[in-house]
Amino acid sequence: MxxxxxxxxxxxPPHLGRHELNYVHKAIEDNWVAPAGPNLAGFEADICQAAGVAHCVALSSGTAAIHLGLLLLGVGPGDEVLCPSFTFVATANPILYCGATPVFVDSEAETWNMCPQRLREALDDRIARGKKPKALLLVHLYGMPARLPEILALAAEYALPVLEDAAEALGSRFDEQPLGSFGTVGVFSFNGNKILTTSGGGALVTNDAALDRQTRFLATQAKDDAPHYQHSEVGYNYRLSNILAGIGRGQMELLxxxxxxxxxxxxxxxxxxxxxxxxxxxxxxxxxxxxxxxxxxxxxxxxxxxxxxxxxxxxxxxxxxxxxxxxxxxxxxxxxxxxxxxxxxxxxxxxxxxxxxxxxxxxxxxxxxxxxxxxxxxxxxxxx
Structure with missing residues (x-):
């Protein structure tokens, strides 16, 4: 045949229920179609509850969330960031956005995620070359938790901040703690092929209030506190819209x-x-x-x-x-x-x-x- x-x-493929329409209709009825609005705040609160974190900023994509996460960790031109090789390109592209260089690390065969042994090898070699990596970008591939005890111990030993890419791992857990909550910052994706979707979208989560404030600042064009439009540093147009956040609110009920x-x-x-x-x-x-x-x-x-x-x-x-x-x-x-x-x-x-x-x-x-x-x-x- x-x-x-x-x-x-x-x-x-996306799998929508009827919950999403309630939030989207409400946004249209109230004329909340601009980026900020009740759905956006509610979606962020829903993610905080699901991920077990204090703060969340809903963004236009998981890629945008990784980009801002790297900036929050101080990654800039000339820096190096440790990253698994076995992942989607959206994990590593934001490293290039920052003017930095990825340093790739092989997988281990049990979880397919970053190999702790290879990670130590990479750290020792980069430091010997006079180039200590600025951050570690950790991925949980296909929703499978990485070897968190070993990797987090290495990060602590080398004083290395962790950006946790849980784009594929919403709803996964390790020792009853949700993935995305183990790093200094965590990232989720709500792309159309993910377990939950907003059609396109992402989120950055953290337990650090200062990092949360800086994320919101950078994601909304880095507007200074002034009655007029004043800008002292580069910002980005990365916020999720209130309508798409409504889809996310309905989806989160189904996690x-x-x-x-x-x-x-x-x-x-x-x-x-x-x-x-x-x-x-x-x-x-x-x-x-x-x-x-x-x-x-x-x-x-x-x-x-x-x-x-x-x-x-x-x-x-x-x-x-x-x-x-x-x-x-x-x-x-x-x-x-x-x-x-x-x-x-x-x-x-x-x-x-x-x-x-x-x-x-x-x-x-x-x-x-x-x-x-x-x-x-x-x-x-x-x-x-």
Whole structure:
């Protein structure tokens, strides 16, 4: 059959309820369509409660939040920032916005996040070169908590502030503490493919009131305290609109339900794909204390057990109108960063070469999941 004979199954589409309309209608009725307004303040309070933090600034994107977070930590031209290579480019691009240089660190195989051993190696080497990094940008990939005890201990040992990129990890926890609340500042994304969405948006969270004030200042064009428009430093137009914040308020009411469903989808895949030749549902085990939101279910192919490549599998699923995507291509392999320092690299390069992300949207039905599993089975059995 042709791909157009099937309804499209997307990787991680938005999933709206009816809650969102209540807040959006209220904003329109009250004529609160400008950036500031009750929905914005309410959305920030909702995020604070979910993330277990004192302060939140809702912004136009997770990328904007990372940019401001780096500025808050004093990152500027000529500085270096430690960053995982195995992540989306939006993690590292803001380092360039600041005129700084990313220093990439390989993953470890258990959580796919930054490897503590490679991190120490990078710190010692950069310091030996007379270039102590200015900050550590820590990512929780696909919602899986990084090795927080080891990494935070290293950050404390080297007096290194942490910017916690929890863009993919809203609703994930470590030792019952929400991810995003472990760093000096934390970042969330509400892009259309995230577990909750405002169509486009992000947030910066912190427990430091001074950093919260500075974020609001920088995000609204850095307007000085004066009756006229006066500016003493560069500012940015990064605030989320009151209407989009209304969508966010409705979505936040569904956070527990959405995490529960993502975890159910992961469990379904793990059970029903267990016997497929050469395929493993990845990130299957959560480390002690870790609880992942299972934002995306990922798989790895074993070339010793199957001749099917991830790209061949992806193309086969496309014939069934099913979207799946490769894992993140490591940043040190991107042309943009070809001359950037890298510590390790074999682990994340291997993951990229063998992995795919499967459709994981919370609106998926049992029939949708079976369709994905059957398409995977077709491709793998044909190769035997």
């Amino acid at each position: 042709r791909s157009q004979d099937y309804d499209r199954l997307y990787l991680s 527990d339900e959405r995490v529960k469903r993502r975890r159910e989808i992961f469990g379904w895949y793990r059970k029903h794909l267990a016997n497929l030749p050469g395929l493993t549902v990845a990130l299957a085990e959560e480390r002690p204390g870790s609880r992942s939101n299972r934002w995306l279910t990922t798989i790895l192919l074993n070339p010793d057990e199957t001749a099917v490549t991830p790209e061949a599998l992806r193309r086969h699923l496309e014939t069934r109108n099913i979207e799946c995507r490769p894992l993140w291509k490591p940043l040190h392999l991107q042309p943009l960063f070809e001359h950037t320092p890298m510590y390790g690299g074999a682990v994340c390069a291997d993951l990229f070469a063998r992995g795919l992300c499967l459709p994981s949207g919370t609106a998926m039905t049992e029939a949708d999941l079976r369709r994905v599993a059957e398409a995977l089975q077709e491709a793998l059995q044909e190769a035997l």
